[in-house]
Amino acid sequence: MLFPVRRPRRLRIDSRLRNMVKEFTVEPRQLIYPLFVSESIKKPDEIKSMPGQMHWPVSQIDKPVKDAMKKGVTAFLLFGIPSKKDPHGDSGCGENSVVCKAIKQIKKKCPEAYIITDVCLCEYTSHGHCGFIDKNGNVENDVSCAQLAKMALSHVKAGADMVAPSDMMDGRISAIREILDDNGFENIPIMSYSVKYASSFYGPFREAADSAPGKGDRKGYQMDFCNSRDAMIELESDFEEGADILMVKPGLPYLDILKTASENYPCPIATYHVSGEYSMIKAAAQKGWIDEKKIVLESLIAMRRAGADLIITYFAPQAAEWLKEAL
Numbered sequence: 001m002l003f004p005v006r007r008p009r010r011l012r013i014d015s016r017l018r019n020m021v022k023e024f025t026v027e028p029r030q031l032i033y034p035l036f037v038s039e040s041i042k043k044p045d046e047i048k049s050m051p052g053q054m055h056w057p058v059s060q061i062d063k064p065v066k067d068a069m070k071k072g073v074t075a076f077l078l079f080g081i082p083s084k085k086d087p088h089g090d091s092g093c094g095e096n097s098v099v100c101k102a103i104k105q106i107k108k109k110c111p112e113a114y115i116i117t118d119v120c121l122c123e124y125t126s127h128g129h130c131g132f133i134d135k136n137g138n139v140e141n142d143v144s145c146a147q148l149a150k151m152a153l154s155h156v157k158a159g160a161d162m163v164a165p166s167d168m169m170d171g172r173i174s175a176i177r178e179i180l181d182d183n184g185f186e187n188i189p190i191m192s193y194s195v196k197y198a199s200s201f202y203g204p205f206r207e208a209a210d211s212a213p214g215k216g217d218r219k220g221y222q223m224d225f226c227n228s229r230d231a232m233i234e235l236e237s238d239f240e241e242g243a244d245i246l247m248v249k250p251g252l253p254y255l256d257i258l259k260t261a262s263e264n265y266p267c268p269i270a271t272y273h274v275s276g277e278y279s280m281i282k283a284a285a286q287k288g289w290i291d292e293k294k295i296v297l298e299s300l301i302a303m304r305r306a307g308a309d310l311i312i313t314y315f316a317p318q319a320a321e322w323l324k325e326a327l
């Protein structure tokens with residue numbers, strides 16, 4: 001006797017039922033929009049390597065914030081480009097730094113915006129590294145942590161809601177937690193760039209932030225992409241030191257690491273859909289080779305599926321707009 005051929009289950013799921021049983025969605029509230037604020041410009045200036053993204057003058061930084069908030073994006077990640085650089089990145093660490101001025105401007109015009117600041121020295125150091133460098137070109141870890149902590153405190157004093165250290169020095173989460181607690185900012189969370197690979201996907205960002213290292217690379221303090229188990233060490237130390245949110249970066253090429261992070265740590269997990277990922281989509285879309293909207297939404301869902309609670313993406317306002325229609 002022949003058994004009847006069974007049709008696969010998926011064929012009995014029509015479009016209405018498919019919509020009912022979708023496991024993952026992405027919402028504007030889960031997106032964080034990175035913004036570049038420059039001390040030395042008077043008018044917004046498009047970043048050539050990142051079409052559609054701008055350098056903003058301090059006086060107008062509230063504009064993209066307001067526009068994105070109208071679309072449902074509530075959180076922003078600030079990067080500063082100072083007019084002066086020095087070996088220790090001092091211009092990024094005082095109360096008059098470009099980021100502190102930007103925070104005040106946003107808080108004045110748009111007090112409900114949630115402001116996160118990137119804490120790193122590479123935009124402010126003349127050599128472009130994320131920490132201090134000794135005469136042999138090696139990064140000096142501990143003094144760099146102290147300087148990063150000072151930067152974080154200045155941001156919080158200016159009104160930042162959260163700080164996000166991206167430098168990858170050892171012990172910087174403890175150093176930042178301690179200085180914030182000692183100054184009465186026990187309630188300010190830290191989102192740590194915990195698993196940050198030494199990645200060529202940051203190429204367009206380094207042009208945007210004018211932060212490419214003059215000599216050498218970041219392989220001494222960022223992670224080797226040939227490895228995955230190292231990620232556990234970075235996640236564990238940042239979690240133990242008190243990070244509130246752990247981040248994996250870049251995004252799409254590192255979904256395996258994102259999944260590991262989300263399965264092993266009982267805290268919110270973020271991922272950074274970085275500049276190279278943005279620019280590749282933009283370039284192919286401009287050529288008409290891919291459908292930008294579909295590719296972006298599929299990418300965001302992929303990151304959610306791998307366990308991201310939060311996604312930092314240059315597409316945030318545009319994606320929020322697209323998400324008004326059902327996926």
Ligand code: PBG
Pocket residue numbers: 118120122130166167201202203204205206218273274275276
């Ligand atoms: C600073 C920093 C970088 C990025 C975020 N913070 C660059 C780097 O580490 O070289 C990259 C973000 C992006 O590519 O969009 N250390």
